[in-house]
Amino acid sequence: MKARHRLKDNRDFRRVFQRGKSVATGRLVLYWHENRLTTFRAGFSISKKIGKAVVRNRLKRLLRACFLELGPKLENTPVDFVVVCRQGSADASYHELLSDLRKLLRRAKFMV
């Protein structure tokens, strides 16, 4: 995941949470809101309640790998995404997270 696809600023996070829309599965919640750029950005929010630092870092890496896989299809959608991990996602594998994320993006009409 390149640096231009990362959502970093706290203001952007707040805007996505407050003005954006959301869909969810048992493991993940996806928030999104349109931005003024030419491509997408993605950020992750993983609470301390999910697990220790090792668990949280692993989830972020897995989610970044998922966006690396899905990136080419979203290159021309100017939207900010925020993925929130729910409590059951601590032991999820890469393939489980990838299929969940596909499902959410399809429900939000960004993918077919």
Add this chain to the structure above:
RNA sequence: AAAGUAAGUCGGGCAACCGCCGGUGCGGCGUGGGGACGCUGCACGGGAGGAAAGUCCGAGCUCCACAGGGCAGGGUGCCGGAUAACGUCCGGCGGGAGCGAUCCUAGGGAAAGUGCCACAGAAAUGCAGACCGCCGAUGGCGGCCGGCAUCCGCCGGCCGCACAGGCAAGGGUGCAACGGUGCGGUAAGAGCGCACCAGCAGCCUGGAGACAGGCUGGCUAGGUAAACCCCACCCGGAGCAAGACCAGGUAGGAGUGCAUAUGUGGUGGCCCGCCACGCACUCGGGUAGGUCGCUUGAGCCGGCUGGCAACAGUCGGCCUAGAUAGAUGGUUGCCACUCCAUAUCGUGCGAGGCCGUGGUUCCGCUUGUUGGAACAGGCCGUUUGCAGCACGCGGAGGACAGAACUCGGCUUACAGACUUGCUUUCUCU
């Protein structure tokens, strides 16, 4: 061989593809007079731990007076050493556990003072106290006998009472009752006397010291300081969001109050001292970007020397992560490791393998619906050898855990693998 004990090492490996971070080199585009800066591409080599964790101690570093005086507060607490320092480490002493190797140990002071010691008990610290009990020597009362005396009475002996009184041995209470055991002693007793033991004080010897050993003395002093306290030693405060620089900016404005030092701030609980100076509140306005600090350090590895050791010295070699919504990853394959299945098949080894309190003997302890060893016994197999073992073919598993200024420790978590020393028991030669 089994059981145990101490110290230490490791914490899966290789490959392919797709990615991330920072470094070096070579390019492309844009801005700019240029040094440069921003975006971007390729190549090369680097990229988590033994605990990176908890943040419990100690330091470096930075700023506040290069950290000053006093009070308050906190910490440490047998002795000696190591160290930059420590509450850490090493060696020893005392005490405790274990057959032993070895392990554990906040271990100064209770004859400086104060507090507390519930319930029970007579009494809980005043060299106190007398419930049951022991005694009745001494004094008292009563009785009997004897002597003296004319009488009042006096003297002596014996017996009784338990009134005065003596006692703390025995019982009982309690975690603890003012040393313990024995002999003597006594009316009964008591360190009252003596012997030994424990404890205390003084002296001598050994040791660097904690302490150990011995002699002498007077006979006795409860526990608690992780209760206050006393003694000795140590500690100034904050923390990399420290701090420095760049851009921007606290500008400028309006109102109110206090004030020229007994004020406000730096400064932390307080006072002194030092330094700087108008300050506080309200309205209105504005910000939370970048660079450095940032990894060469009490550094790591190996050899030698000194030391019992912690460690120190010296020589040679090495450079080994620096992110900032926070890099060190994802997918797949193969190989090792552990466990489970091995029905069927292949290769090799191969004469034994498995069960065994539902019997006998012995051993151990948690002493009982208990565990282990040997034997009896049972099942399978043994010339054409698939009973069993190893490999191949199948499946599952791989812990604890993620650097955030850097070190030295401590504590806690941890699948599994390996090495070495030592102890006890058994067997064989």
Add this chain to the structure above:
RNA sequence: UGGGGAGUAGCCAAGCGGUAAGGCAACGGACUUUGACUCCGUCAUGCGUAGGUUCGAGUCCUACCUCCCCAG
């Protein structure tokens, strides 16, 4: 990074080093035709965990676990 606090029955909680108060809930009983109200009784195997000091620990000390709050 620094600082502060809490953990006691299912819930809310009090508790000088000396028998773990009290309320709600639950359960049993009485009252009632039945229920509610009321009354009586029962309920901690040890006070987050593990060690230690003490004759004795919820309380004191040490280490650890979990949760909450505050400042920048």
